[in-house]
Amino acid sequence: MSTTTPTRPPAATNAVRQRPGDRIFKGVATASGLAILVILAGVAAFLLYQAYPALVAPAADIAGGEGFWKYTAELVFGTALSAALALVIGAPLGVGIALFITHYAPRKLAAPLGYVIDLLAAIPSIVYGLWGVFVFAPALVPIYAWLADNLGWLPLFAGPVSSGRTMLTAGLVLAVMILPVITALSREVFRQTPTLQQEAALALGATRWEMVKYAVIPYGKSGVVAASMLGLGRALGETMAVAAVLSVAGGVTFNLISTQNPGTIAANIALQFPESTGLGVNLLVATGLVLFVITFLVNFAARAIVARTSKG
């Protein structure tokens, strides 16, 4: 009988056999993963390389004649102002909509309503730009005129009002564009609120708002902060809508309803790039690098908050 027993191969139970197919596949997958790192490093490196001539150029050669940092500072101000406006308007609305979808709307309607809000994200930014210029801005002119007449003593609403292509319009369009970003993430965290806590609050006699205030919002607070920062990142980098809507004259001003506005980095690149050559291109790339760093930091912080929340 022992002759018929096949000779067993040397024990392969402990060592996992590495087939060539395995090794190749693992190699390809790993290479793809590392490619992400390479691409991101490449974005930073190539931008820096192309930006360098503008960073070291004498001040007189830079557009405006006052050097790179002066040129960029105005744009950074415009970018920050428009994004801040978008956030101030968009974040409360986005959180309100998320609450509506998760805790107020009929259960059956929640998913379709969420889909409707997501549609706002599907519209290309160029379409928002055209809509902003031809429909939204003219519609806002009477409101701006009223603001200038009645609140003109505030520096924000000093005017004069001539067209609707103002910083406030740009902020409002951006607010609409970041709404779906803020809503989507807030919705996720609100939905994850422990049901028991909500039911306990209701059982204690809390009204729906008290339940939301004491059970849902504390739970979702960091998620809302992260969602708002992602929205902020989106607003900082938005290009075409601002390029179309905002009427730019340069300078630093908090006057939100005039047409003499500072530009934003992204819109400035889109507007200037087609006619730029030589050092002009380097200058625009350098401002792009600044934008990259700013949005990278904002997104980094937002993701860090998300990561910490989902772990804890």
Add this chain to the structure above:
Amino acid sequence: MTQLTTPPRPAVGLGTTRHLPAWAPYAALAVSAAFSGAVLALAGFNTAGWLVLTAVVFTVLLVSASRAVEGPRKATDRFVTSLVVGAFLLALIPLVSVAWTVVSNGAARFDVEFFTYSMRGIVGEGGGAAHAIAGTLIITAITTVISVPIGILTAVYLVEYGRGSVARTITFLVDVMTGIPSIVAGLFSVALFTLLLGPGVRLGIMGSVALCVLMIPVVVRSTEEILRLVPHELREASYALGVPKWRTVVKVVLRTSVAGIGTGVTLAIARVIGETAPLLVTLGVTSAINYNPFDGRMSTLPTFAWFSYATPTLPVEASIDRAWTAALVLVILVMLFNLIARIVSRAFSPKTR
């Protein structure tokens, strides 16, 4: 008579049984709509003002009625409910307005000529966007062909192979990468090709490279989420049968999640197809059809719409009309891909029953 003898109940606090009837909000809405209509009929009627005034009057009316009958806590609750519903309705206004504007303005030139003619040699009215449509399709196709394998393989690495700090770093950076402004991706491509081919170069492939930077992280994120949903039992069953790991990944893990991956990829396409800014700086502008992404400038729908608006030719109305129609075609394409994504997720999902 018995009602008169019962002691008056406190309006506030536990034990309160006084509620506004269920029809109260509807009644309040009807009253406030009528009231606002009447006020504005005297002052000069407009729809937007009427809606805003109705909302304000409705909220004030309902909240004060609730405060009088149900007490401050319920009143606050009703107030917040009105705010939250109002926020949602407010968000619908731009959506409806954008959709209506694009359709009504785009319809003017939504004709055969728009789809069959380029702008080559066109002065004034007429002409079309055949060159832009071709460019959009070519550039999006190249972007998809480059991004999808890298994206899916990266997700496979993260889910199946990646351990420790490298995988965590990549996951984190992919998230951060989804937030790169699109214009920066365009500048990256410009910087890269300037280094390779010299300054001032404009090629279709440059646009694709820029869009890849935007598309890859989206594909990675969606694929990764789907792969993590594949039950471990399936993998273990496959290993138990002696199937090599790579075949397990390809034939079991990826096969199980093909519907989800397809949906994610389609949504990623829908996202990049509408990108304007990176194409603006990489493609330049042209009015003729160019099928070769490696030679010369190309036009795409978003850049065509932008240049028709920003640098119109005379008569201006004809240019603006073309911009709107290009926007309409673009929106239709995006919606089409969103629709395809839903169909894909229905059709290819593994049958559970």
